[in-house]
Amino acid sequence: MSTLNAMQNDIGLGVAVNADQYLTFMLAGEEYGVDILRVQEIKGWGKVTPIPGTPEYVRGVMNLRGTIVPILDLRKRFCMDQIDYGPTTVVIVLRVECEGRDRIMGIVVDAVSDVYAVPMEELRPSPDFGGNVHVEFVRGLATVDEKMVIILNIDKLLNADDLEAVSDAE
Amino acid sequence: MTVDVSQFHQVFFEESLEHLANMESALLQLEGGGNDPEVVNVIFRGAHSIKGGGATFGFQAVAEFTHLVETLLERIRSAKTVITPDIIAMLLESVDVLREMIGALQAGTEIDVTRSAALQQRLTNMLAQAGEGLADSPAGAQVVSASESVDDAGWRIQFRPHRHFFRTGNDPYRILRELADLGHLEVKADISALPSFLDMDPEECYLAWNLVLNGKISRAEIDEAFAWVEGDCDLIIEPLATPIQAASTKTTAEVRRADEKPASLMAERRAGQDRRAEGESIRVSIEKIDTIINMVGELVITQSMLSEVGAMVHGLNDTALENLRDGLAQLERNTRELQEGVMRIRMLPISFAFSRFPRLVHDLSSKLGKKVELKLSGEQTELDKTVMEKIGDPLVHLVRNALDHGIEAPEVRRSQGKPEVGQIHLEACHQGGNIVIEVSDDGAGLNRERIAAKARERGLLAEGVEPDEERILDLIFDPGFSTAESVSDVSGRGVGMDVVRRNIRDLGGNVEVSSQPGQGSRFTIRLPLTLAILDGQLVRVGDQVYVAPLVSIVESLQVRAERINAVAGRGEVYRLREEYIPIMDLRRMFGIDTANSTLSGSLLVVVEGEGKKLGLVVDDLLGQQQVVIKSLETNFRPVACISGATILGDGTVALILDAGQLVNAACGNAAYEDSASDKVTAAA
Numbered sequence: 001m002s003t004l005n006a007m008q009n010d011i012g013l014g015v016a017v018n019a020d021q022y023l024t025f026m027l028a029g030e031e032y033g034v035d036i037l038r039v040q041e042i043k044g045w046g047k048v049t050p051i052p053g054t055p056e057y058v059r060g061v062m063n064l065r066g067t068i069v070p071i072l073d074l075r076k077r078f079c080m081d082q083i084d085y086g087p088t089t090v091v092i093v094l095r096v097e098c099e100g101r102d103r104i105m106g107i108v109v110d111a112v113s114d115v116y117a118v119p120m121e122e123l124r125p126s127p128d129f130g131g132n133v134h135v136e137f138v139r140g141l142a143t144v145d146e147k148m149v150i151i152l153n154i155d156k157l158l159n160a161d162d163l164e165a166v167s168d169a170e
Numbered sequence: 171m172t173v174d175v176s177q178f179h180q181v182f183f184e185e186s187l188e189h190l191a192n193m194e195s196a197l198l199q200l201e202g203g204g205n206d207p208e209v210v211n212v213i214f215r216g217a218h219s220i221k222g223g224g225a226t227f228g229f230q231a232v233a234e235f236t237h238l239v240e241t242l243l244e245r246i247r248s249a250k251t252v253i254t255p256d257i258i259a260m261l262l263e264s265v266d267v268l269r270e271m272i273g274a275l276q277a278g279t280e281i282d283v284t285r286s287a288a289l290q291q292r293l294t295n296m297l298a299q300a301g302e303g304l305a306d307s308p309a310g311a312q313v314v315s316a317s318e319s320v321d322d323a324g325w326r327i328q329f330r331p332h333r334h335f336f337r338t339g340n341d342p343y344r345i346l347r348e349l350a351d352l353g354h355l356e357v358k359a360d361i362s363a364l365p366s367f368l369d370m371d372p373e374e375c376y377l378a379w380n381l382v383l384n385g386k387i388s389r390a391e392i393d394e395a396f397a398w399v400e401g402d403c404d405l406i407i408e409p410l411a412t413p414i415q416a417a418s419t420k421t422t423a424e425v426r427r428a429d430e431k432p433a434s435l436m437a438e439r440r441a442g443q444d445r446r447a448e449g450e451s452i453r454v455s456i457e458k459i460d461t462i463i464n465m466v467g468e469l470v471i472t473q474s475m476l477s478e479v480g481a482m483v484h485g486l487n488d489t490a491l492e493n494l495r496d497g498l499a500q501l502e503r504n505t506r507e508l509q510e511g512v513m514r515i516r517m518l519p520i521s522f523a524f525s526r527f528p529r530l531v532h533d534l535s536s537k538l539g540k541k542v543e544l545k546l547s548g549e550q551t552e553l554d555k556t557v558m559e560k561i562g563d564p565l566v567h568l569v570r571n572a573l574d575h576g577i578e579a580p581e582v583r584r585s586q587g588k589p590e591v592g593q594i595h596l597e598a599c600h601q602g603g604n605i606v607i608e609v610s611d612d613g614a615g616l617n618r619e620r621i622a623a624k625a626r627e628r629g630l631l632a633e634g635v636e637p638d639e640e641r642i643l644d645l646i647f648d649p650g651f652s653t654a655e656s657v658s659d660v661s662g663r664g665v666g667m668d669v670v671r672r673n674i675r676d677l678g679g680n681v682e683v684s685s686q687p688g689q690g691s692r693f694t695i696r697l698p699l700t701l702a703i704l705d706g707q708l709v710r711v712g713d714q715v716y717v718a719p720l721v722s723i724v725e726s727l728q729v730r731a732e733r734i735n736a737v738a739g740r741g742e743v744y745r746l747r748e749e750y751i752p753i754m755d756l757r758r759m760f761g762i763d764t765a766n767s768t769l770s771g772s773l774l775v776v777v778e779g780e781g782k783k784l785g786l787v788v789d790d791l792l793g794q795q796q797v798v799i800k801s802l803e804t805n806f807r808p809v810a811c812i813s814g815a816t817i818l819g820d821g822t823v824a825l826i827l828d829a830g831q832l833v834n835a836a837c838g839n840a841a842y843e844d845s846a847s848d849k850v851t852a853a854a
Contacts, residue, residue: 049714049823051802052760053810061802061825063817066468070806103805 019117022142024149025092025109028080032109033116033142033151040093040104042112045085059108064093071106072158083110096158105158116149118142123151181453182223183276186232187269189216191525194265198528201258207247213261214243220268222398226344231281232271238293239264245297260296262529263289323410324353324384325392330360330404335375340399346379348395353385382410456555459515463702466505466512467798473498473505474819513700514552520598520607521549523562527569527596534573541580541591542573548598553605554700560677561607561697564670568609568693569594571667576613576691586688588612604679605699610692616685618642643683647671647781671781675830678704678721704799706816706826708792709775712762715824716788717797717816722829724776724783726791744774744785751776753785754836759811779829784836786827799826811835 022033048060048071057076061068071091075082088111096103123140137157142149193216196209217240224232239261245251267286274281327349331342349355360378370376383392392407480498483491524546535542553561577583577592584590597608618639625631625645637645649668674681679697698704698721706717707726733745734753743750753774756762774785797816802809802825813828 047822049815049825050760050762051806051809051812051825052762053812061806061815061823063821063823066464066471066817068800068802068805068815068817068823105805 019119021115021117022149022151023092023115024113025090026111026113027074027078027109031113031147031149032074033118033149034092034094034154036115038094038096038154040095043091043093045089045091045108062091062106064104064106067104069093069104069106071108073108075108075110077107077157094154094158097155098159103158107158116142116144118144118149118151126150179227179275182227183272186220186223186272189219190265190269190272192216194262194529195525197258197261197265198532200253201255201532210243210247210253214240214247217243218397225348226341229271229275231283231286232268232275235264235271235286235290236268238290238297239268241297242293257296260289260292262532264293324382324387325389326408326410327381327383327392328378328404328406329381329396330378331375331399332402332404333374333376335399335402336373338399338402340402342375342377342379345395345399346381349381349383349392352387352391352395353383356382356384384410454515456516459512463512463516466509467702470505470509470798471817471819471821473501475821477502478819513554513702516554516556516700516702517552518555518558519550519552520558520605521546523558523565524549524596524598526562526566530566530569531573531594534570535577538573539579540573540577542577543591543593545593545595546597547595551598551600551605552699553697554702556701557605557677557697557699560673561695564673564681564695565596565607565609567667567670569596572609572611572613572691576611576615578614600699601696605697607695607697608692609695610690612690615687615689615691616643616646616683617687621645643685646683647681675780677701678719680721702799703796704816704826705794706797707775707794708818708824709756709773709786709788710790710792711756711760711788714760714762715792715818715822716756717824717826718775718777718786719813719826719829720794722777722779724778726773726775729772729774729787746776746785749783751783751785752836753787754832755787757787757789759835777827777829777832779831779833782833782837784829784833786832797824797826 021036023036023039024031024033026032043064046062048062050060051058051070057073059071059073062071063069085108089108090112091106091108092112093104093106096105123142126138126141137153139151139153142151193213196212196216199206199209200213217236221233221236221240224230224236242251242257242261246253246257251257267289271281271286329342329345331340335342346355346357358380360380361376363378364370364376389407396403396405477498480495483494527546528544531542531544572594577594578586578588580590583592593612595608595610597610599606621642622631622637622645625642625648630645630648631637647667647670671681674695674697677697678701679695681696682694683691684694685691704717705720707720707723709716709718727746729744734742735745735750736742742753744753772787772789773791775788775791776783776785778784797818799814800816802812802815809825811828811831812825813831814826815823816826818824
């Protein structure tokens with residue numbers, strides 16, 4: 001990945017050397033980031049087909065040009081208060097690596113925010129908040145323009161086989 | 171630079187297995203009394219290709235063994251040996267041995283040499299008896315034809331490959347190596363034709379060789395080394411003797427070639443043309459085809475979306491609108507044809523599955539001392555490769571059963587006034603979107619009393635209950651049921667029919683049996699043509715649309731509240747005519763809010779899964795349509811009671827119900843019920 005970034009730097013994307021780019025989005029007033037290379041597309045919230053027998057944060061599946069893609073509500077995933085989906089509500093479609101193969105999944109977030117380059121060494125480890133917060137999904141904390149951005153580990157967050165285990169913990 | 175040949179091994183295995191299958195069916199054809207030289211040629215060619223490939227890839231055991239088989243076949247081909255049933259049996263056994271060898275090579279395990287060695291010995295003995303002198307090479311495989319001229323001094327060979335030699339896939343080095351195995355070989359390369367480096371095309375062969383082969387070697391052995399390249403090179407073979415003798419030998423050799431080779435050569439060429447005419451084929455990975463099938467599936471969805479939009483468009487001027495609709499109609503036709511065409515790529519004629527039966531019947535009937543004639547029809551009926559792979563074993567069970575239990579011993583048949591030779595008929599045909607395969611025999615038929623008695627003994631049937639015809643015949647599909655009085659290694663292990671039914675149900679099909687005492691039985695298997703498409707009934711549950719596979723729906727009816735009873739306050743049952751069937755409210759099961767929460771006014775869709783019936787309560791029946799099955803596991807994980815998903819015409823996703831799992835969930839399969847209800851609570 002670093003070579004890819006290096007290449008992007010060379011062709012003048014204007015980011016610091018050895019920095020990963022992150023797409024950030026808003027969730028209950030906080031800014032979260034995901035590795036931009038994992039983002040396949042961003043689309044507006046649309047109708048989904050609920051799947052019976054799945055945890056509540058699995059909103060259902062959506063047809064993404066012929067692929068059946070599960071959509072997860074990140075607020076529900078983090079056990080936050082629910083809000084109605086509004087005009088800024090979007091689905092970020094991500095490529096998740098799981099058991100050596102790629103899966104396509106979507107997350108529902110309040111709004112997309114920005115793209116930042118964050119050098120690896122500026123990532124701060126996330127402190128332990130105790131049992132209530134799923135810190136294992138956090139890759140680290142970054143500071144951009146004096147704001148804190150929570151960088152997520154989406155492979156952990158969206159690992160389909162863990163979905164039930166997390167629901168048990170709730 | 172060395173080329174890693176192991177990458178070609180898989181191709182060699184696959185091709186060899188194909189050759190073996192061809193050889194087997196040709197042998198059985200010969201057994202039927204035919205003496206068609208072309209059939210012998212088919213067998214010979216198969217053996218020859220396997221030998222060549224085996225030697226090339228260094229599978230010595232295969233090459234040596236096939237060499238013996240080939241020698242025997244060559245004698246048959248040149249009418250030196252008459253075909254007898256013994257020889258055919260031996261050749262059939264050889265096919266089995268080779269299949270085992272290739273299987274072992276494929277699996278990377280040791281080849282079991284005991285059987286092949288014994289057979290090799292028998293083949294050698296037979297050849298020795300027939301007058302084929304054997305050279306005492308360690309393999310015992312180099313056969314010297316007594317009738318061919320043997321020259322003590324050796325041979326001078328001028329080998330001049332044509333330019334295109336390499337493109338035919340031949341390797342001169344292999345031939346030279348083969349010759350070197352025969353005796354002391356002196357090789358001189360003739361590079362006179364070699365052009366300057368600039369003019370050289372690396373894919374062309376410019377080299378020629380002058381060879382001197384010393385030793386007691388027969389002409390036939392040399393011919394054989396060059397057998398593959400005949401026509402692709404100029405070849406002069408003359409003995410290393412006095413010029414006069416050489417000339418005369420050469421003439422005789424040519425004379426012999428004139429009166430024996432052309433016939434077989436012509437036959438070979440003719441066969442080659444026939445084969446090509448039958449249809450050239452290429453090997454394509456299933457993955458590529460599936461990608462195309464998926465893409466065409468998308469195209470169909472897009473097309474139906476466009477059609478819906480087209481129907482809604484207003485306000486354009488009339489001509490434009492008409493053109494648009496014409497175009498859309500055209501698009502619909504084309505996509506439909508494209509879809510059918512693409513689906514056909516995965517389709518193979520069912521003869522691939524049928525081809526193993528002549529052999530099976532041949533072996534089994536002689537083992538059981540029964541006379542049986544196998545009739546195959548509709549072998550060209552096509553079905554999906556995946557379905558084909560899975561239907562093979564159930565068919566084997568049925569045919570074995572027909573042979574073992576169905577067809578009576580010849581004496582019994584004679585005493586009943588039936589022809590001594592029993593008939594087993596395998597038939598396939600298309601019916602609607604299904605393929606129907608029938609296995610019928612003219613044997614004893616199913617013995618109803620014995621089935622009922624056995625079922626009582628096994629506790630499958632309560633004492634005093636007189637089941638109806640249908641129920642009795644259905645009993646034979648019950649797990650743990652077998653009426654064979656003696657357990658043979660043919661059938662009667664009690665794991666036959668239930669496995670048959672389960673396998674067929676797993677494929678979304680069903681199997682029925684009908685039987686007349688003394689006249690025989692008939693098993694009818696109905697299967698979907700493909701696993702990628704499903705005939706579905708769309709049902710509405712609340713605001714959701716689900717797809718129920720049409721094949722698992724028994725009937726649909728209006729719910730009448732007074733017919734619903736609760737058993738032990740838990741499960742609800744519905745009285746359907748004389749039967750009580752459990753019912754499941756899909757709205758509750760799937761945790762869907764709905765305006766109408768009472769059962770009255772709803773519809774009941776009776777489905778059958780795992781041999782049991784279940785009534786599903788739904789709000790409405792929508793249309794029936796063919797849907798393209800998509801996996802939920804690709805991006806998610808398996809979901810209880812759901813077998814997959816599909817995309818409807820409006821682009822939304824609908825889930826496909828799994829009748830078997832729903833029945834399990836409803837009928838007290840605790841594991842299913844608990845996990846399912848847990849999930850529903852979690853979702854609610």
